[in-house]
Amino acid sequence: MIEAKSLTRRYGPLLAVDRISFTVEPGTVLGFLGPNGAGKSTTMKMLTGFLPPTEGTAVIFGHDIITDSLAARRIMGYLPEGAPLYGELTVAQFLDFTARARGLRGRQAERAIAGSVDRLTLGEVLPQTIETLSKGFKRRVGLAQAILHDPRVLVLDEPTDGLDPNQKHQVRQLIRDMAEDRIVIISTHILEEVDALCNRAMIIASGRLLADDTPQGLLRRSRYNGAVTLAVDDAQVVASKLSELPEAAEVEIRRGRLTVFPSGRGNLFDAINRRLTEHQIRIDEIQLEGGRLDEVFRSITMEEAA
Ligand SMILES: Nc1ncnc2c1ncn2[C@@H]1O[C@H](COP(=O)(O)OP(=O)(O)OP(=O)(O)O)[C@@H](O)[C@H]1O
Ligand SMILES: [Mg+2]
CATH class of the missing domain: 3.40.50.300 (P-loop containing nucleotide triphosphate hydrolases)
Incomplete structure (x- = not known):
């Protein structure tokens, strides 16, 4: 060794x-x-x-x-x-x-x-x-x-x-x-x-x-770990519906895509799916995120620089 x-x-x-x-x-x-x-x-x-x-x-x-x-x-x-x-x-x-x-x-x-x-x-x-x-x-x-x-x-x-x-x-x-x-x-x-x-x-x-x-x-360690990203037609409307969920901490819209961050309570992915079905919202894509290494890299190395 x-x-x-x-x-x-x-x-x-x-x-x-x-x-x-x-x-x-x-x-x-x-x-x-x-x-x-x-x-x-x-x-x-x-x-x-x-x-x-x-x-x-x-x-x-x-x-x-x-x-x-x-x-x-x-x-x-x-x-x-x-x-x-x-x-x-x-x-x-x-x-x-x-x-x-x-x-x-x-x-x-x-x-x-x-x-x-x-x-x-x-x-x-x-x-x-x-x-x-x-x-x-x-x-x-x-x-x-x-x-x-x-x-x-x-x-x-x-x-x-x-x-x-x-x-x-x-x-x-x-x-x-x-x-x-x-x-x-x-x-x-x-x-x-x-x-x-x-x-x-x-x-x-x-x-x-x-x-x-x-x-x-x-x-x-990524803030995206456990987040759910969606591609939908009207991101604003969907965002307001999903931000009410107790399972959601925060919702971000970037280039037409919506990312919902977990609050740590319950299963965010399931909760989002239920809410989408309830409101009959059509989605083009949905993805459970494992985390983003570039974001972890940035936060660890920028913290050091600061
Ligand atoms: N021979 C040298 N004399 C003086 N300073 C040096 C010398 N070699 C490297 N350095 C300095 O030491 C630091 C570390 O350099 P190093 O090459 O190990 O970085 P690195 O992590 O490999 O970077 P990179 O991702 O750009 O390859 C840098 O500030 C560099 O300018
Ligand atoms: Mg080098």
Whole structure:
């Protein structure tokens, strides 16, 4: 497992990461969420041994990143932000180089490279120099490099950034497969990715860990959790009828759609349905909301900013 203990990083006077602590078990896909400049990449750089912490440390499957850095790095794969690669090498040369750097030789190296090439569909670009690749292909070469030695821990800084929808899908599947008995830590600005991929999410802002929960747990904090949204012809009239319900706390109209927020008394969805039938109100759509991650993200990170 991974144990981060009060990880802290200063850049001169700037406190980029402020005493972040957590533990992660195998089988976890942990998502780092947070505004630009929150400290996500800096935390990843410290975990992977690319940047020494100013204070604190982390232990990766028993290996301290400061006192036992080489052993810790051996069992990790890392996709840095922007995927810096050697532009003048071809993809084949670069993966060969990576395999050697990871201590793989002969048949073992060949098999590892073939596996990575296959998983990231890089076959057609093997002879091409990296600097001539499109953004998404560069990213995929970076991912191939990260998984090549089949690491127990994968740290991926915005892994699906710049990928087309098919590749996003494929990379998410790859991450799910890899996570089964490993630890995967990703950062992302795509909130739906957290829901689709992660079983744990951390919200970081101004270097501080503000929330550590499952995606479902975060959704439960949303004011939309348990709300009912309707598409109707005359939103104003329907709103006045529904706001009388004891099950309703508040009604909002936005772009012709009506959202009723629960008061916590009784079953709001059933009450709305009964009222609609009583008044013979025709609806185009009705939806029970699970919660909105973007709203939770905003409220947690804006609170911090305030
Ligand atoms: N080498 C550096 N020197 C000085 N300041 C730095 C350096 N690297 C990062 N910072 C600062 O540290 C803070 C955290 O940066 P970091 O890259 O970790 O944020 P992030 O959460 O990854 O943001 P983004 O979502 O934009 O990728 C920012 O204020 C950034 O400007
Ligand atoms: Mg970053």
